[in-house]
Amino acid sequence: MSTALRIVLAQCNPLVGDVEGNARMILEQVRLARERMDAQLILFPELALTGYPPEDLLLRASLLGQVEAALAAIAPLIDDCHIVIGAPYRDDVGLRNGAVVLGNGREIARYAKRCLPNYSVFDEKRYFVEGTQPCVVSVAGISVGLTVCEDIWYPEPARSTCDAGAELLVNINASPFHASKYSERLETLRMRVAETGLPLIYVNQVGGQDELLFDGQSLALDGSGALILRAPSFETGLYLVPHAGGGEVTELASLEDREADAYRALVLGVRDYVRKNGFPGAVIGLSGGIDSALTLAIAVDALGAEDVLAVMMPSRYTAPMSLEDARIQCANLGVQALEIPIERPFQAFLGVLEPLLAGRPPDATEENIQARCRGVILMAISNKTGRMVLTTGNKSEMAVGYATLYGDMAGGFAPLKDVPKTLVYRLAHWRNREQSVIPERVLTRPPSAELAPDQKDSDSLPPYEVLDPILEYFVERDWSISEIVTAGYDREVVERVVGLVLHNEYKRRQAPPGVRISPRAFGKDRRYPITSGYGRAIR
């Protein structure tokens, strides 16, 4: 850094809507940053006071009242340093996504975010009005220019802040994770530094908020674009920006591979969803298959073995090795396991439905009754114990509707919802890299729903090595059928897969939320109509 300012990045995990709690957390971070690091300027993430994204809570006057009260309460306490807090505020023009500067015991400035993202998972134009002016404040004699998240993704805000006299650019963020996001950010920040010649300090929030997951990885670049600080991913903490020039780079985090990043994102997403919603733990149906095996490992890493309950619910079609493998995994992880066979409830349903079923060949009806027996049992355990049911469906299955409504889709949160089946395998291998917690056989046997005799997923679906790329092209990249065929896939298979994806929007709308780890997840990231003639038109 060209300046001697002691800047601390508060990479924190606010709770959306808990303005008072977030204000207390901010004051505690200020105390620590002052005590331990002698901080002169402490930066908090975008909308740190409300948490991000507050969604339609922003339409409630009472929330904005709480924000103003919190700012008024915090300001007098900030008398020996400066802080920047992300907070919404209303002015003569409208509601702003703001960066508020406090120091010398008072409020010093309010900056309104100028670029409001309104694509992908972002809806900021629904709530906020764009700012038009740069904002530069003096901190210990250094001119500090403010920007908020999306501002830094375009040249103009940084350039005009530089023109307004900034010697240093600050960017406060709520930038959600997806695979490759870190390199996209770094490349963008380097462009802004190259254009302005100014050091750039980037602070990001951490934590899960419904389907969004924030990874932290706050950064500092010096005026030449060299990385002088990279804070850890998926962890909260206070990080002092080092002074460059001595050739020393503070690299607090290593660049992890895709599996490690994805796995750690899923763990944090599950932990924050379960804990921030006040649940004492989770319950999972453990089949002896790969999806529930990985879900269980993630849940244990997120919540601790004592707060996770595995339930084995064998049916007449369950292979003995499924039950054996499930038992071994529970022992490996130290998880309490229950065994509740579903034969009796399944028989009871077949009995009462006899008039409907008699004379009709068995089909998905009977398969789904089994999945629903398991759903009823898991939900009963959830109701009685207060634990949340984690569903186990992966992105490939959710894409093509290979799951039973009110059956294995019954539950509160879907950790693997954005994890394609081929990545499920890679993550399971990654989790087993040091110590085998998922039995080897679970990783090698062919996937099966075990809802009918000798059933395999490959009876109904193309092999996952074929299905997953087709899904990625269609769902994540919006390719046409012809483009996917040109990439080397069979037209008939592509048409069938695309038809299933379009048809099963209704199922996904009824599915629980899950952690977003890809650039296009099902949920708020991909909004398709349920009732639609589009599928017919593209045939």
Ligand SMILES: Nc1ncnc2c1ncn2[C@@H]1O[C@H](COP(=O)(O)OP(=O)(O)OC[C@H]2O[C@@H]([n+]3cccc(C(=O)O)c3)[C@H](O)[C@@H]2O)[C@@H](O)[C@H]1O
């Ligand atoms: N647009 C729409 N809006 C609202 N509802 C709509 C609808 N289109 C169909 N439906 C309704 O949806 C129902 C059909 O859905 P559903 O009852 O779920 O049943 P369905 O999709 O027909 O069958 C479930 C499939 O998932 C497979 N499965 C199940 C469980 C686990 C696994 C696994 O490997 O993990 C795989 C199973 O082998 C079977 O092929 C029907 O009642 C239909 O009326």
Ligand SMILES: Nc1ncnc2c1ncn2[C@@H]1O[C@H](COP(=O)(O)OP(=O)(O)OP(=O)(O)O)[C@@H](O)[C@H]1O
């Ligand atoms: N015998 C079982 N005991 C407990 N839960 C089961 C059993 N069979 C299925 N389930 C639950 O239903 C989910 C869907 O299972 P299914 O075997 O139909 O498909 P899958 O997608 O191959 O999942 P998995 O790889 O976990 O088996 C499982 O992940 C599990 O949560």
Ligand SMILES: NC(=O)CC[C@H](N)C(=O)O
């Ligand atoms: N909150 C925001 O403005 C986020 C938008 C930004 N492009 C990001 O995800 O990093």
